[in-house]
Each structure stands twice: as C-alpha cells, then as structure tokens.
Amino acid sequence: MRGKYLLIRLTQMVLVVLAVMTIVFVVLRVATGDPARLANPPGTPEDIIAQTRERIGTDVSLGMQYVNYVWDAVRGNLGTSFRGSQSVSSAVFSALPNTLSLAGITIVISATIAVVFGALAARRPGRLLDRAVLVYAAIAQATPAFWLAVVLVLVFSVRLRWFPAIDMTGWRSFVLPVTTLVLSLSPILVRTSRQSFIETLSEDYIKAARSRGLPSWRVFAVHGVKAASLPLITIIGLQLGYLLAGAVVVEAIFNWPGIGKLILDSLASRDFPMIQGGVLVAAVVFVVINFFVDMLYAVLDPRVRVARA
Amino acid sequence: MRHVRSTGMRGWPACLAVLALVLAACSPGDTVDTTTTTSGEDDGTTTTVGETTDTTAPPDGEGDEQVVRFLMAENFWADWTPYSSTALSQKRLERQIYDYLVEFSTGDLSQPEPSLATEWTQVDDTTWEFSLRDDVVFHDGQPLTAADVKASVELASGFSGTSAYALTWAPAEVEIVDDYTVRISTEEPFAPILAELWWTPIVSAEWLQGDAADLASTPNGTGPFRLLEDSVNVKTMVPNETYWQEPPLIDVLIWEFVQDPQTRLNALLSGQAHAIDRVPPEHLETIEDEEGVELLGVTGIESVNLYVRPGRFPIWDENADFRRAVNLSFDRGPLVDNLVMGSASVAGSFLPTNTMFYQEQSPPFTASPDAARAALEAAGLPDGGPEFEIWVAEGFLPRAVPVAEAIAAQMREIGLKPTVVTSDVAGLIDDAFSETGTGAMYHLSWASAGDPNQAAAVYSSAFAWYFGDEVLDGLIAQGRTTLDSAERAAVYAELQSHMWEQAWHVPLYNSDFTLGISSDLEGVLVQPNGFRTDFYRASLNG
Numbered sequence: 075m076r077g078k079y080l081l082i083r084l085t086q087m088v089l090v091v092l093a094v095m096t097i098v099f100v101v102l103r104v105a106t107g108d109p110a111r112l113a114n115p116p117g118t119p120e121d122i123i124a125q126t127r128e129r130i131g132t133d134v135s136l137g138m139q140y141v142n143y144v145w146d147a148v149r150g151n152l153g154t155s156f157r158g159s160q161s162v163s164s165a166v167f168s169a170l171p172n173t174l175s176l177a178g179i180t181i182v183i184s185a186t187i188a189v190v191f192g193a194l195a196a197r198r199p200g201r202l203l204d205r206a207v208l209v210y211a212a213i214a215q216a217t218p219a220f221w222l223a224v225v226l227v228l229v230f231s232v233r234l235r236w237f238p239a240i241d242m243t244g245w246r247s248f249v250l251p252v253t254t255l256v257l258s259l260s261p262i263l264v265r266t267s268r269q270s271f272i273e274t275l276s277e278d279y280i281k282a283a284r285s286r287g288l289p290s291w292r293v294f295a296v297h298g299v300k301a302a303s304l305p306l307i308t309i310i311g312l313q314l315g316y317l318l319a320g321a322v323v324v325e326a327i328f329n330w331p332g333i334g335k336l337i338l339d340s341l342a343s344r345d346f347p348m349i350q351g352g353v354l355v356a357a358v359v360f361v362v363i364n365f366f367v368d369m370l371y372a373v374l375d376p377r378v379r380v381a382r383a
Numbered sequence: 384m385r386h387v388r389s390t391g392m393r394g395w396p397a398c399l400a401v402l403a404l405v406l407a408a409c410s411p412g413d414t415v416d417t418t419t420t421t422s423g424e425d426d427g428t429t430t431t432v433g434e435t436t437d438t439t440a441p442p443d444g445e446g447d448e449q450v451v452r453f454l455m456a457e458n459f460w461a462d463w464t465p466y467s468s469t470a471l472s473q474k475r476l477e478r479q480i481y482d483y484l485v486e487f488s489t490g491d492l493s494q495p496e497p498s499l500a501t502e503w504t505q506v507d508d509t510t511w512e513f514s515l516r517d518d519v520v521f522h523d524g525q526p527l528t529a530a531d532v533k534a535s536v537e538l539a540s541g542f543s544g545t546s547a548y549a550l551t552w553a554p555a556e557v558e559i560v561d562d563y564t565v566r567i568s569t570e571e572p573f574a575p576i577l578a579e580l581w582w583t584p585i586v587s588a589e590w591l592q593g594d595a596a597d598l599a600s601t602p603n604g605t606g607p608f609r610l611l612e613d614s615v616n617v618k619t620m621v622p623n624e625t626y627w628q629e630p631p632l633i634d635v636l637i638w639e640f641v642q643d644p645q646t647r648l649n650a651l652l653s654g655q656a657h658a659i660d661r662v663p664p665e666h667l668e669t670i671e672d673e674e675g676v677e678l679l680g681v682t683g684i685e686s687v688n689l690y691v692r693p694g695r696f697p698i699w700d701e702n703a704d705f706r707r708a709v710n711l712s713f714d715r716g717p718l719v720d721n722l723v724m725g726s727a728s729v730a731g732s733f734l735p736t737n738t739m740f741y742q743e744q745s746p747p748f749t750a751s752p753d754a755a756r757a758a759l760e761a762a763g764l765p766d767g768g769p770e771f772e773i774w775v776a777e778g779f780l781p782r783a784v785p786v787a788e789a790i791a792a793q794m795r796e797i798g799l800k801p802t803v804v805t806s807d808v809a810g811l812i813d814d815a816f817s818e819t820g821t822g823a824m825y826h827l828s829w830a831s832a833g834d835p836n837q838a839a840a841v842y843s844s845a846f847a848w849y850f851g852d853e854v855l856d857g858l859i860a861q862g863r864t865t866l867d868s869a870e871r872a873a874v875y876a877e878l879q880s881h882m883w884e885q886a887w888h889v890p891l892y893n894s895d896f897t898l899g900i901s902s903d904l905e906g907v908l909v910q911p912n913g914f915r916t917d918f919y920r921a922s923l924n925g
Binding site (some may be wrong): 105106107108111112113120122155157160165224227228231232235238239240324327328329336338339340341342343344345348381 | 458459615640641642643646652653654655806807810817818915
C-alpha cells in the first residue's frame with residue numbers, strides 16, 4: 075500500500091510540474107512581447123526579425139516549441155538564454171542556492187518564533203501576553219513586504235550602516251531580507267501554532283498528564299509542542315510557495331542573486347528559456363519539499379499512515 | 384500514550400537550518416579573476432579563474448584595490464555581436480571596451496580630436512583618408528591595422544553585411560592604402576561621417592571572421608577596459624594593461640543592471656555603488672540633501688514623444704487639422720514642471736535641444752482648448768473622432784504613466800477619445816512594431832550622439848515612424864549629403880520647420896540625463912551625446 079501511495083504522489087508531482095510548465099509556456103506566448111523583436115532595434119525589417127526567430131527557435135509552431143521545450147527539459151536541457159549565449163541551467167542552478175538559503179533561514183526563524191510565541195500565548199489565552207502575540211501577528215500580517223524592506227534598508231543600511239543594502243555578501247547581508255520575509259511569513263505560523271497549542275492543551279491526555287503530577291513545563295514541552303507542531307509543518311509546506319514567490323519582491327529590492335530576481339530580470343527582455351527554466355526549477359523544488367513534508371507528517375503522525383492505508 | 388516520536392520534531396528545523404547555512408556557504412562568491420584574458424572557460428554565467436578581486440569591496444576601496452560599481456537602469460538587451468543592436472545600454476557599455484577613430488571629448492561635434500586615427504583629410508566630396516596609430520593592440524594581443532578598420536567600417540555601415548548601424552550610416556567602402564592608412568568612400572557625400580565614426584567601435588578583422596558564438600559572447604576591442612566576467616546582468620571589466628594611452632586608474636569596473644530605481648538609490652546611499660543611472664525625478668532631492676553623494680546631470684539628447692504608428696489611425700495619417708487638434712489639446716509645461724519634476728525641457732523641435740543645428744520652432748504647441756476644438760471642426764470631426772490607444776511603459780522613462788494619463792485626460796476635455804494602455808517596455812515595443820499591434824501612439828524616446836542625421840533618422844523612410852512624407856525624407860537625405868556647414872544648417876532649419884508644421888508625431892519633452900554618484904568618485908565623463916558615461920579616467924579618492 076505504501077508503494078502505491080508513493081506512486082500516486084510521484085504521479086501527482088509530475089502532473090503539477092507539467093501543469094506549471096504548460097501554464098508558463100502559454101502565458102509567455104500569449105503576453106505581448108516578441109523576444110526576436112526585442113533583440114533587434116525598433117523598426118528592423120521583418121526579414122531580419124524572422125532570422126532572429128529562426129536563430130532562437132520561436133519560428134516554429136507553438137506546439138512544436140512546446141514539445142521541444144518539454145523534451146529538452148526531460149533530458150535536463152533547459153536551453154540557452156536569448157540574451158547572449160549563457161546556459162540557463164548554469165544561471166538557474168547558480169541562483170537556486172541563494173534563494174533556498176534565504177527561504178531556509180526564514181523558515182527556521184519563523185518556525186521558532188511561531189512555536190515560542192504560540193506556546194506563550196496559549197498558556198494563558200486572552201491574557202496580556204496572548205493579546206500581545208495576536209497584535210504582533212496582526213501588525214506583521216498587515217505590513218507590506220516591499221514597504222518594510224525599503225524602510226529596513228533606509229534605517230539599518232543607509233542611516234546606521236549596520237547591514238548591506240543590497241547583494242549577498244556574507245551573513246550580515248541575510249539580516250534585512252530574512253527579517254522582511256520572517257515578518258511576512260511568521261504571522262500565519264504564529265496564529266496556527268497558538269491555536270494548536272490551545273487545542274492540544276485542552277486535550278484529555280494533557281489533563282491526565284498534569285493530574286499524574288508531571289511538571290507543567292514537561293507536559294508543555296514534550297506533549298504540547300509535539301502535537302501542536304503537526305499543523306505547523308503542513309502550513310510551512312504550503313507557505314513554501316509563498317516564500318518562493320514572495321522572494322521575487324525581496325530579491326528585487328535587495329538585489330539578491332536568486333531565482334526570483336533572475337526571472338524578473340529575464341521577463342523584461344522576454345528571455346523565454348530563462349523564465350521557463352527558473353519557474354520550472356522553482357516548481358520542482360516546491361513539489362519535492364512538499365512531498366518530503368507529507369512524508370514527514372506521516373512519520374510523525376501514525377494516524378495519517380493508517381488513514382492512507 | 385505516545386503520538387509522535389520526539390526525535391523527528393527536534394530534527395527537522397535543525398536539518399533545515401543546516402541545509403540553509405550549507406547552501407549559503409556554497410553560494411557563488413563575489414570574486415573575480417584579474418589575471419587572465421576573457422576567453423576563459425565559460426560555465427554559463429562567468430568566465431575565468433585565478434587571482435581574485437573582491438568585487439563587493441566598499442566604495443572607499445578598502446585596501447589598495449579601486450573597484451567601481453555602476454548600476455544601470457536599462458537591461459542589457461543585446462549581446463556582443465558587433466553592430467547588431469542600437470540598444471543604448473550596449474553602446475554605452477561598448478565605449479569602455481572599444482576605441483573609435485575619432486573623439487569628441489567635449490561633446491561639441493565641430494571639434495573632432497584624434498583617437499585611433501591620428502589625422503584625417505577629406506580627399507574629395509565622398510572620400511576621407513585616415514592615418515592610424517601604429518602602437519595599438521587588441522585585447523587578444525593582435526596589433527590594430529588598416530584591415531581592422533576596413534572590416535569594421537564596411538560592416539557597420541552596411542556595405543559588407545547586415546548592420547543595425549546602417550540606419551544612420553551610408554554604405555562605406557574602405558580602401559587600405561598601407562598598414563596604417565585607410566580611405567573611406569561613400570557613394571554620395573556623407574556629412575556626418577566623423578560623428579558616425581565616433582560611435583562605430585573598431586573591431587578586430589580576424590575576430591569578425593570567427594565563430595558567431597564567440598562574437599556574441601566575447602568582445603575584443605582596443606579600449607581602456609577588457610571584459611573579465613560576463614553574466615546576464617553584470618559586466619565586470621578590468622584595465623587593459625596594453626592600452627595605448629595611460630591605463631585606467633581603477634582596478635575593476637562593474638556595470639550591473641538593477642531594475643528597481645529605489646534599489647539603485649539604496650545602493651548608492653549605503654555606499655554599495657559608486658554611480659547609479661537615470662536618477663528618477665522623485666529621487667533628486669534625496670541625493671541633493673545627502674552627504675557623500677551628488678548628482679551629475681546634463682540635458683539629454685533624447686526626444687520623448689508620442690510616436691504615432693502610420694496606418695493604425697487613418698484619420699491621423701490623412702488629416703493635418705486632426706493632428707493639430709491633438710497637439711493643441713494639452714499643456715506640456717505643467718507635465719515637465721510637475722510630473723517630470725523639472726527633469727526635462729519642453730520640446731521646441733522634433734530634434735532634441737542639444738542637437739547640432741537645433742532651432743526652436745514657433746509658435747510652440749501650447750494648450751489651447753478653443754483652438755483645438757476649432758481644428759477638430761476643421762477636420763470635420765466635431766465629436767472628437769475615433770477612439771485610439773496611447774501605449775505607455777512602466778519602469779523606464781520617468782513618470783511615464785502619470786504623464787500619459789494627464790495627456791489623455793486633457794485630450795478628453797476637448798472631445799478626443801484616447802485610452803491609455805499600460806505595459807512594460809517589451810510589450811510596448813512589440814505592439815508598436817508588429818503588424819498585429821493595436822496602439823496608435825507610443826510614449827517612447829529616441830536618443831542620438833548629437834548629429835541631426837542620427838536624431839532625424841527615426842523619421843526617415845528607413846524607419847517604422849515614416850508617414851510617406853517625401854519632402855521630409857528628401858530633407859533628411861539632403862542633410863546627410865550636404866557637406867557645407869552653413870548649407871547643412873539651412874537644410875536642418877527647413878527640416879525642423881517642416882516637421883513642426885506637419886506634426887506627424889506629438890512632441891513632448893527632452894529628458895535630462897542624471898547620474899547619482901558617490902562624492903569620492905572623480906573623473907567620470909558624462910555627456911548628453913548618447914548618454915555617454917565613461918570611466919576611463921575615473922578614480923576613487925575617499
């Protein structure tokens with residue numbers, strides 16, 4: 075049964091990636107902006123434009139372009155950038171670790187904040203600390219990331235010169251973009267964590283543990299955290315897509331050499347291979363991580379395995 | 384009662400943290416080799432390995448290295464294939480890598496100076512002879528000879544192949560007199576030849592015959608800098624140690640495309656960039672008020688107009704009264720003063736202000752609703768005529784969308800029926816020049832190096848904005864072939880007057896060209912001619 079479940083999940087993953095590839099391919103072609111025309115000066119005769127289309131492979135039918143794209147991608151060939159002769163694979167895989175490191179550190183810090191804040195709030199629901207946590211979540215959720223990023227740069231880079239304003243140049247360069255992303259991601263995690271803790275702490279087995287005389291911190295840390303973290307894992311998995319998408323804005327503002335900035339810059343010149351390659355790799359990362367989140371969930375919660383079986 | 388295994392709960396955040404840190408540690412560094420030539424191994428994003436230079440060094444150049452970083456506003460659209468593009472970003476970049484036969488260091492096109500050519504004489508109306516320096520070598524070590532000039536000029540001018548420069552050149556045949564002397568001949572007299580040579584990089588003949596992929600990826604010039612690393616958005620250059628003049632004063636020059644103007648500003652203010660391109664009007668005051676940074680601006684040789692696409696909007700093509708009504712329907716002064724915040728000057732001609740032979744036209748197009756309505760009546764369109772689209776691109780020309788919306792609002796007040804369509808630059812260019820486009824007017828700019836031939840070429844029969852006005856085309860051709868300066872001035876006076884009268888397009892304003900620079904950066908040459916920005920004599924003195 076487990077083998078069948080894995081097969082179904084893998085099939086779903088392939089279908090999701092294929093759907094993403096198809097949507098990106100179609101949207102790029104439907105949107106205005108012929109890359110061959112952009113590669114030539116305005117007013118260039120149509121025969122020269124046609125030669126450029128032939129060179130970059132956009133002269134054949136859309137169906138054939140799509141088949142070529144998918145077939146090349148299956149073989150691991152993401153093509154060559156329309157701008158210059160640079161390999162898409164090299165550019166994307168150079169950028170990927172930069173985005174993943176940003177997302178990874180953001181997730182770790184956000185999850186830690188969520189567990190700590192959620193636990194503190196759930197200990198005395200409705201009291202001052204709980205309200206403070208909810209206010210934090212509300213303010214952080216209502217703060218636009220692009221605005222926050224600019225304010226952080228103006229204060230901590232331009233005025234105080236504590237951290238770099240742009241680029242990825244060392245650990246200090248992570249501080250501002252990670253802070254921006256953490257403040258965007260953490261509210262939903264804090265709310266989820268708080269709710270889970272509140273529900274978990276009212277469970278009979280928690281009351282039983284307490285009545286057996288176990289120290290309150292032990293009941294909380296061992297039983298509460300374990301159970302309350304399950305929904306957190308699900309939410310983090312789902313929010314990964316948001317993180318990868320949200321990183322586009324943050325990467326643009328901080329000139330972060332990640333996949334988001336690569337895609338955004340490529341969009342300006344309709345560099346189809348670079349955009350498709352970047353989105354494809356981001357989609358694969360997303361589904362693979364979600365797959366592992368699902369697997370982790372099943373490992374952590376036997377009921378999930380039973381239900382699937 | 385155990386629901387979960389505690390090891391799993393402790394493990395996953397730790398794994399993620401370790402993964403993140405490992406990824407961060409494994410991310411590409413910001414170091415470049417400064418010892419080898421540009422033809423190193425290409426991993427798809429950069430070239431060369433070896434001795435390293437920290438390209439992220441702070442602007443005060445800690446240590447002895449002087450690393451200058453310039454953040455560009457325009458995408459690097461083109462590759463390095465010579466003469467394949469008129470993209471301004473590429474032309475500006477190429478000036479760091481290549482040399483030219485002549486120089487106009489003051490920007491005054493009546494004052495040519497030697498560069499790769501030591502002297503020149505006009506043999507007859509169609510022939511010029513140039514003597515070349517004999518001590519110049521290309522970045523690959525090959526000496527510059529007359530053969531290189533022949534290959535370069537013949538290709539650029541469209542004589543021996545396809546060239547984007549042919550729009551403003553005349554096909555030119557080059558005769559090699561000896562290794563260091565050439566004669567350039569055109570079929571007809573070609574007045575702007577020196578101005579064109581100023582913007583025609585001299586490329587190695589051997590290189591031009593090489594592999595197309597190499598040409599596209601690796602420039603081989605004789606200029607003060609050579610390309611060290613080339614990624615999609617970052618061009619890293621180092622001094623050409625064999626340069627025929629004094630070598631550059633800085634050790635590394637980085638040109639990088641950064642799309643967001645706020646990010647460029649942040650980088651300048653925080654000291655992570657030394658110069659930023661095209662400062663938008665809303666950032667001027669910030670830079671003026673800040674210590675350690677300053678503005679470097681010139682009035683640009685760039686016309687910003689509403690260019691009308693022939694054939695899309697028949698009433699425009701056919702009816703001069705309708706064109707007049709549109710031109711009188713809105714006020715340009717407040718657009719410049721309020722929306723563009725003074726970073727431009729109202730267009731007084733279809734040639735930009737700093738163009739040679741510029742002549743302000745009279746009367747200016749000022750808002751006159753009554754006159755505009757009268758013109759609509761005269762056009763037989765008292766209801767304002769058909770609907771039409773004004774296309775405008777976000778993110779390039781300053782305040783473009785508010786400008787277009789303000790114009791459209793004023794047009795509507797006299798009964799015209801414009802719709803503003805907002806796009807990005809790529810979408811706008813595609814709609815303007817493809818057969819399936821739907822727009823009638825496009826908010827665009829055209830920059831030149833200062834010669835009226837370049838500025839007017841966009842209105843000629845060789846370009847998409849041509850309305851079949853044979854008088855105009857004839858005047859443009861006459862301006863090219865008239866050698867006598869006074870006669871040429873008269874031709875361009877007539878041309879400007881004719882264009883103003885016909886008003887095939889809607890003149891708006893001439894953009895200023897303003898850089899933000901770090902105060903310790905000295906010696907950057909900024910000229911309005913083609914937005915020239917040269918770092919050859921730049922140095923950091925912080």
